[in-house]
Amino acid sequence: MDFNLIEENGYKYIEEGEGFPIIILHGLMGNLSNFNHVTDFFKQRDFKVIMPVLPIYDLPILKTSVKELAKFLDRFIIHKKLKEFVLMGNSLGGHIGLYYTKLFNKAKGLILTGSSGLYEKGMGSGYTKRGDYNVIKKKVEEVFYSPKTATKELVDEVFETVNDRNKLIKILAMAKSAIRHNMADDLPKMKLPTCIIWGKNDNVTPPEVADEFHKLLPDSDLFWIDKCGHAPMMEHPDQFNALLIDWLSSKIVLK
Secondary structure (H helix, E strand, O other): OOOOEEEEOOEEEEEEOOOEEEEEEOOOOOOHHHHHHHHHHHOOOOEEEEEEOOOOOOOOHHHOOHHHHHHHHHHHHHHOOOOOOEEEEEOHHHHHHHHHHHHOOOOOEEEEEOOOOOOOOOOOOOOOOOOOHHHHHHHHHOOOOOHHHOOHHHHHHHHHHHOOHHHHHHHHHHHHHHHHOOOOOOHHHOOOOEEEEEEOOOOOOOHHHHHHHHHHOOOEEEEEEOOOOOOHHHHOHHHHHHHHHHHHHHHHHOO
16 A cells, blocks of 8 residues: 655655554664555544654764664654654664653653564674575565565565665664663653553564563553564554554543
8 A cells, every 4th residue: 555755854754644643663674564554544543644764774874873863753753843642663663762752752652563672683684695585585584473474575675675785784783773772771761651562473572572671661561462473563453453542542542
């Protein structure tokens, strides 16, 4: 499903629906289309879904970091004149949401799914054989519980990205930044409601990471999705959306 990409004032983003804003933060190599089901579901239910393209490949190498992306997010939110919103992030996107909360603390709530920030396995590694399509295909398939979720279109996109030398350098720099910016000491200070939706079969950020987030975040709810890997919103979109709208209705919108 294609959504209209808006370009203004140096920002690129998708904005769909009318209502309470959900800002979606994509992962390190996550395509905006990874959130098609989420966007389509919530735009029809009194929510406004806003998804900025994060400038992962556009920052100077010395500023290619989680912290700089959190600052970019704040500038974008100011540009959009948003006063109330929740942040939802998958993988690196969740980490950016957490770091944004550490620096600015403006969101009404956080939604984390397969988030980095405590531990992630091989976020920017394993690309020594990046010219071998089958190696990349296997690496992409390992992100999911069902290899079928790794469509040819998705594999092609990752293959093209990691074989772009400039993009690969930024990916590796961002992965190192994610390790440096560990959030363990910061999480207990984050009092905002947090929804944690995790795949029981996540190989990138294993289930114990979700347990640790739940333990350290003072006001968190943890939900599991079975037979699910690192991207629950892609593998089990109906279950993901059902869990999320129930949580939003009880903890954020109607609170």
